[in-house]
Amino acid sequence: MKLFPAAAAALALAASTSAFAADPLLDVLLDFETVTGYTPIAEFYNGGTDGAGATGTNYGVSFGGSAFGLVNDGLGNGPNGEYFTNAPSPVGVLTFVDSGAATLNAAAGFAYGISFAYSSSAAVTDAVQVWSGLNGTGTLLATIDLSANAQADGCSSSDICHFDSITTTFGGVAHSVTFGNAANAAAFDNLHIGAVPEPTTIVMMVLGVAGLAAARRRA
Numbered sequence: 001m002k003l004f005p006a007a008a009a010a011l012a013l014a015a016s017t018s019a020f021a022a023d024p025l026l027d028v029l030l031d032f033e034t035v036t037g038y039t040p041i042a043e044f045y046n047g048g049t050d051g052a053g054a055t056g057t058n059y060g061v062s063f064g065g066s067a068f069g070l071v072n073d074g075l076g077n078g079p080n081g082e083y084f085t086n087a088p089s090p091v092g093v094l095t096f097v098d099s100g101a102a103t104l105n106a107a108a109g110f111a112y113g114i115s116f117a118y119s120s121s122a123a124v125t126d127a128v129q130v131w132s133g134l135n136g137t138g139t140l141l142a143t144i145d146l147s148a149n150a151q152a153d154g155c156s157s158s159d160i161c162h163f164d165s166i167t168t169t170f171g172g173v174a175h176s177v178t179f180g181n182a183a184n185a186a187a188f189d190n191l192h193i194g195a196v197p198e199p200t201t202i203v204m205m206v207l208g209v210a211g212l213a214a215a216r217r218r219a
Helices: 002-018 201-219
Strands: 029-030 061-063 067-071 094-096 101-120 124-131 140-146 166-179 186-193
Touching: 101 124, 101 140, 140 166, 166 186
Parallel strands: none
Antiparallel strands: 029 186, 061 101, 067 094, 094 186, 101 166, 101 186, 124 140, 124 166
C-alpha cells in the first residue's frame, strides 16, 4: 500500500517534465500497414498525404523526404519475392533511402520514451537519435545503436527476416527523431512514441528521486 503514494508522486514528476509543451503526444503507434510502398510517407500521419496521395490517421507526426514505406511486391530476394519477412506488422515497414531528411517530426512533442522493432543489415552506431527540437535540433535526449540482426538466428526467408525490439526512455520533451545513420541499412516497424512508463518503472523513478533527496540531506 505504501507504493501507491510513491507512484502518484512519480506520475506528477513525469507530468511536470512535459509541462512546457502543449499537450504532448502519448502512446502513438505507427505500424506502416497502409502507407504506399516505394513512396515518401511525408504527411500521411499528419493530416496530409503520402507521395502517392494516400491518407492515414492524423497523429501529428510527419516524416522527412527520405522516409519511405516498404511493401513486398514480389520483386525481393525471398522465395516468394519478399523484401522482408517476420515483421511485427506484416504488410509494411519504414525505411530510409538517404541520410538527408531522415527525420520524424512531432510539432506537439512527445515525452517518456520511444520503442520500435528493427532489422538491420549492419551494425549502426547512433542510428536513432531523439532531439528536443524539430529536424534534429536542440538537445540530444537519447541515442540508440543497432546491431546487425537482419538474418540473425539463421533465418533466410528474405534479406530482412529477423526483427528485434528496443525501448528507450528519456527526460524532457522530444520534438524529432533522426534516422540518418541507418539509411539504406535498416527497416523499422511498430514505431511507438510517447510511451508511458510501466508502473514498476514509475516506482523506481520515485525511489531514485527519494534516494537523491536523502543523500543531499545527509551531505
